[in-house]
Amino acid sequence: MPGTPAAPSPLPEPGLDDDHPVFGWRRQVLVLAAVLGCLAVFALARWLASTPQLGGQWQAGDGGHLELRLDQEKTLQVVAIAAPGLAPQPVDALLLHRWPRWQVADAAREQQVQQHEALAAMLSRPGGTLQLIDAGGGITDVPVAQRGYAGLGWAFWPLVGLALLLYLFAVVLMLAKPQPRKLLFLVMALCQAGNLVFIALEGAHGLGLPVGALACDLPVRATLDIASSAAAVHAFILLTHAVRWPALLAWALVPAWWAAVALGDGLPLWWLAQAACLGLGAWAVAVAHLGQRRQPNAHALVLRRLAGAAWLTLALVTVAVAGASGPGQAGGSVAAAASATWYLFVASLLLLTPFLARRRQVLREFSLLAGVSTVVTSLDLLFAAVFSLSDFASLAVAVFIGVGLYAAARQWVLQHLVGTSVLTTERTFEHLYRAARELQAQPRSHPQLLARLMRELFEPLEVQVVDRVPVRARLLGGGSALAVPLRPADDDAPAGAQPLQGLVLRHARRGQRLFTLEDARLADRVVEQLRRAVAYDAAVERGRAEERQRIAQDLHDDIGARLLTLMYQAQSREMEDYIRHTLQDLKTLTRGLAATEHRFSHAAAEWKADLTQRLNVAQATLGWQLQIDHDRPLTVVQWSALTRVLRELVTNALFHGHASHVAVSLQLEGPVLRLQVADDGSGRGPETWAHGLGLGGVRKRVKLLGGEVAWAENGERGIVCTVRVPEFASPA
Structure with missing residues (x-):
């Protein structure tokens, strides 16, 4: 039943016995993967640095023209680029756009790719010089130079470094404990790493990229996005134990996308790619939500919230890019910045996800600030493109809105993203x-x-x-x-005993x-x-036991010795018997004080023997009835209280009621203790008694046990005393 402990499991809980994953051969695989990843990064950097490019400060002019800044005041409007032996290639500001994946208009994308491919072909020809044709028909010779490592751009190494980190991180998770969900995480991480590599490649300085770099940008990067979204759907299906076969439908969108790319003409490829990613994202969130309703799962709940935040951010980026699409540099800037921000946000979420159970406060703040930063960047670019605001004005408005959203939503997000503490x-x-x-x-x-x-x-x-x-x-x-x-x-047991x-x-x-x-x-x-607390209680109990033993020893050695001397010096038989019984009481008391544990059955036997001896001296008989469901230990307080209650009740029956027979019934069933002492003496009318030290002591000790005591007339002759303790719980 939920919320209550079940019976002990005969099998260990998975993951309980392995404090650290045992890598073995996995370590060699990890080293090999790391070496291959590093070699791939340096090979990519070396290849890109060796590619030719046109240097200079290039910018978009009014009307979407391509301009080369010659100095602070003079620019050259370039309308075509030619190479020796080739026809001039008309160019415009689309040559500055590097991200066909985020080019909304299909016609503009085709023109953009065509210009880049033509320029790449001219750059690859021998000769080392290209001709720039300006609007007036003038021709300017421009040398072609290798890009070099300095021309890779300031963002190249951070982006490929993040891609390498994401790749190695996913490999480590997969090797530590191979699972289907870890494999899907590896797929998502590789897809995002591939996108980061494309962004680093296309952000190189200079004009011109290697042949084929931009031609495969949209098909490959959209495939990576769709595959990553399909892997997210599949992971949520596995996590929520839903029906598995719908995951095949999600993966079917990958070949469907390539079929759309093959058909090409007339299809809005960018909108199809965005619709596929947004649809798969909504599907993943819906699967997680339905699974949470069927069976609550905190891990799925947190991942659903992160997926929902990522989906909303992608929707905002899509709106920003679509709203800013059009001729000129603004649309390309929005597409470049918004898409790069989106991929960095997703990579951060992937790196964050395996550590959701770690530093909760730091992770929540990081995820919240990353999301707000993505929103602010998208709004800044959207305002600059759609409303034609200046850079400062658009940034100020976006930051103002972002700060307002952060202040309004921070508490709610921090409470619902990973969860608050259970109790104050x-x-x-x-x-x-x-x-x-x-x-x-x-x-x-x-x-x-x-x-x-x-x-x-x-x-x-x-x-x-x-x-x-x-x-x-x-x-x-x-x-x-x-x-x-x-x-x-x-603490005293050997480790692993x-x-x-x-x-x-x-x-x-x-x-x-x-x-x-x-x-x-x-x-x-x-x-x-x-x-x-247990150790403290044990130490206190040991101290009490030692003190009781010391007191018992002192009573035996001092008081006992004196009583024994008095007994031998007694001048009458009655005095000798009285001292002998006092010694017997002292012996019972010291034995009880020195005992480390009192079992109920042993204590009952001692009580019976003690009462029998007392009654024999008074020439009375004892009726004894004992009924217990199971034996249990008694505390010193319980033993002492019951011992004194029994003695006091029997003493009253003998010396005040002059009874000739005393019947004692002692029952212990479950937690309930019931003691009844009845006599045939001359005592009557207990309601009129004045309770002195004897009866007052009985009430006090019964109350100490948590019970109640009552006296009544025993039929035609004598008194019956009933003691009932409803929760006579011995130390469990």
Whole structure:
């Protein structure tokens, strides 16, 4: 049943026994993957640095013309570029646009790719010089030079470095614990790394890119985006245990996209690519939402929220790029900046996702600021392109709106992205204090108290008892579960002598958030505090036992010796018998004080022997009836109270009622103790008695046990006293 501990599991919880993944051959694979990735990065940089390009400061002029800035005041409007032996190639500002994937208009994209391919062909011809034809028909010779490493651009190394990091990060996760979901994460990471490499490649300085670089930009990068979205849908289907076959429909969009590219003419390819990505993103969020409704899963809930934030950001970027599309440099700038910001945001989310259960506050702030930065950048570009605002004005308006959104939504996002703490510090201390008090009263109830405390602190959807857990609390399943040691280890036992029994808590706050490292540390502190409470109680009990033994020894050596001397010096038989009985009482008292544990059955036997001796001296008989469901230990307080109550009641029956027969009935069924002492003496009318020290002491000791006592007439002759303790709980 959810929320209650199940029976101990005969099998260890997956992931409980392996504190660290065992790599073995995986380490060699990881090293090989790292070496190949680094070689690929340097090979790409060397190849791009060796490609030819036209240097200079190029810009878009009025009307979409291509201009070369010659100095601070003079520019050259270029209408065509020619190479020796080739016809002039008309050019315009589209030659400055490097991202066909984010070119909305198909005609403009085709013209853009055609100009770049023609320029790349001219740059690859021998000769080392190209001719720039201006609007007046003038011809200017421009030398062709290798790009060099300095011409790679300032963003090349950070982008390819991030791509390499994302690639290696996914490989490490996959090798650490191969799973289908890890494979899908690897696919998404490789797709985003490929997009980052394209952005780094197309951001190189100078005019001109290698042959084929832009021709494959839209087909390949859109394929990467669609494949990444399909992998997200597939991952959510696996995570929520939904029907698996719909994932094939998501992957079917990849060949469908290539079919659309092959058909080409007349199809709005950019809109088809965006529709596929947005549709798959909405599908992934819907799958996660429906799975959460069927079976709450904190991990799926957090990923659904991140996916929803990514989907909204992609929709905003799509609107910004579509709104800014058109001739001129503005549309290309918006497409370049918005798309680069989007891919950086997605890469950050991918790097963030495996660490959702780590530093919750830092990760929440990072994800929130990354999302707000993406929104501000998109709004800035949208305002500059659509409303023709200046750079400063568009940035100021976008920042103002972004700050307003951040201030308005920050608290809600921080509470719902990963989840808030289950309890405040005050409530946590209250629960811990109450559990510690109960544990001091009942030291052996540690497992039950700890299980209840864990439920109060974390409100898990499911609690299961398992046979083996780590010595410390540990996260499982990326934060979807938390393993907590149930009993503190015996400090005197050798390490590994016996496995600890523990709790596995699943889906914190009724499936609404993930467990985090802070939760694991809190659980460890709770276990440690309860262990200290047990140790403190044991130390106090040892001190009490030592003190009782000292007192018992002093009574035996001092008072006992004096009474024994008085007995031998007694001048009458009655005095000798009285001192002998006093010595017997002292012996019973000291034996009880020195005993480390009193079993109920042993104590009952001692009570019967003691009462029999007392009644024999008074020439009375004892009727004894004992009924217990199972034997249990007694505390010193319980033993002492019952011993004195029995003695006082029998003494009253003998010396005040002059009884000849005393019947004692002692019953212990479950937690209820019932004691009845009846006599056939002359006592009557107990309601009129004045309770002195004797009867007052009986009431006081019964109240100390948590019970009640009553006296009544025993039929035609004598008194019956009934003691009932409803919760006679011995230390569990």
